[in-house]
Amino acid sequence: MKLKDTSILITGGAIRVGRGLAEALAAQGCRLALHCNRSVTEAEALAKNLRRQGINVCVLKCDLLKPRAGEILIKRALQALGRLDILINNAAVFNKESLIISTEKQIRETIALNLTTPVLLTRAFAKIAKKGRIINILDQRIAGVEAGLAGYLLSKKALADFTRIAALELAPDITVNGVAPGPVLPPANIREKAGKIPLNRRPSMADLAEAVIFLLKSEAITGQIIFVDGGQHLVGNKSVNRDSQSVFYETK
Numbered sequence: 001m002k003l004k005d006t007s008i009l010i011t012g013g014a015i016r017v018g019r020g021l022a023e024a025l026a027a028q029g030c031r032l033a034l035h036c037n038r039s040v041t042e043a044e045a046l047a048k049n050l051r052r053q054g055i056n057v058c059v060l061k062c063d064l065l066k067p068r069a070g071e072i073l074i075k076r077a078l079q080a081l082g083r084l085d086i087l088i089n090n091a092a093v094f095n096k097e098s099l100i101i102s103t104e105k106q107i108r109e110t111i112a113l114n115l116t117t118p119v120l121l122t123r124a125f126a127k128i129a130k131k132g133r134i135i136n137i138l139d140q141r142i143a144g145v146e147a148g149l150a151g152y153l154l155s156k157k158a159l160a161d162f163t164r165i166a167a168l169e170l171a172p173d174i175t176v177n178g179v180a181p182g183p184v185l186p187p188a189n190i191r192e193k194a195g196k197i198p199l200n201r202r203p204s205m206a207d208l209a210e211a212v213i214f215l216l217k218s219e220a221i222t223g224q225i226i227f228v229d230g231g232q233h234l235v236g237n238k239s240v241n242r243d244s245q246s247v248f249y250e251t252k
Contacts, residue, residue, distance in 0.1 A: 004029035007081040012091030014043035024209035070120035089118035114155035143233035167223030175222035182229025198231035
């Protein structure tokens with residue numbers, strides 16, 4: 001697929017990874033719908049900056065935990081951009097708490113946002129897109145297990161499996177792939193060691209964007225997950241942090 005002039009919806013597109021992907025895809029000449037929830041100010045500032053560069057971009061505020069939110073968001077993106085070629089499921093919540101300390105509400109919301117929402121967005125996208133691409137943003141942690149992340153890891157591991165399921169079901173018209181980043185952008189309010197990286201180099205946002213662009217351009221790849229983590233998934237994460245901490249990436 002040639003990316004110039006394609007229309008892309010990025011969930012959680014206002015900050016961090018979502019913002020980095022938006023900037024990289026704007027450089028490819030894409031038209032963008034940036035989803036946000038709480039980060040409206042950041043989304044509008046990013047959109048304003050991209051418009052100065054001649055990019056067609058809109059901001060769509062939506063609480064993805066609301067009923068029919070995925071279907072509504074897809075329809076709004078289609079209406080705003082005229083067509084929709086690519087969906088990037090990036091919005092996620094990261095709760096770092098022990099299984100005992102975590103609340104039922106946290107577990108339910110983590111699974112709802114990180115897993116159920118991408119599933120429903122994929123379903124809605126597939127209904128309106130004759131051909132297209134879907135990218136699910138995962139986490140290198142899906143290669144192993146780690147204490148204190150039960151809800152988060154369960155949701156991301158299941159999303160990885162869904163990536164392969166959807167790839168088979170939606171072929172040949174829609175490809176579905178995933179990228180599993182390592183410590184590209186560590187949470188700003190948690191001091192967390194990156195862990196052992198075999199390549200002795202932290203992956204960058206540019207590395208992650210390059211992997212996403214590669215998958216979007218490919219005509220022959222579906223159901224694949226690319227780890228962008230310097231090989232970290234090969235050695236696993238030995239660290240255990242039982243502190244009760246929560247950080248939201250971008251439900252946002």
